Amino acid sequence: MTHRMATHLQLLWSRRTDPSICPHPNLELETDHAGRYLSGKFYCLVCGAAISRKQASTATARRPK
Numbered sequence: 001m002t003h004r005m006a007t008h009l010q011l012l013w014s015r016r017t018d019p020s021i022c023p024h025p026n027l028e029l030e031t032d033h034a035g036r037y038l039s040g041k042f043y044c045l046v047c048g049a050a051i052s053r054k055q056a057s058t059a060t061a062r063r064p065k
Contacts, residue, residue, distance in 0.1 A: 001028045001043045009048025022047035027056050 013022065026045040030038045042051040 001045065002031060002033060006030075006043040006048040006050065009044075009046070011048075013047040022049065024049060024051060027051055 022044060024044040024046065027042040028045055030041045030043060030050075032038055040053050042053065042056045043049065044051060
């Protein structure tokens with residue numbers, strides 16, 4: 001996901017009538033427009049929040065299997 005796409009998702013999420021806390025169920029690595037990975041930062045596919053690699057590893061460890 002590009003930074004621009006994440007920013008758009010963040011805007012949409014903030015406009016919700018009930019902007020509840022997102023559990024960040026799906027994460028994707030930051031990429032440029034050519035699909036190359038950039039910084040190792042993850043973005044939530046639901047709300048667009050930037051998630052660090054450490055936060056992403058603990059979030060996936062807590063998910064039920």
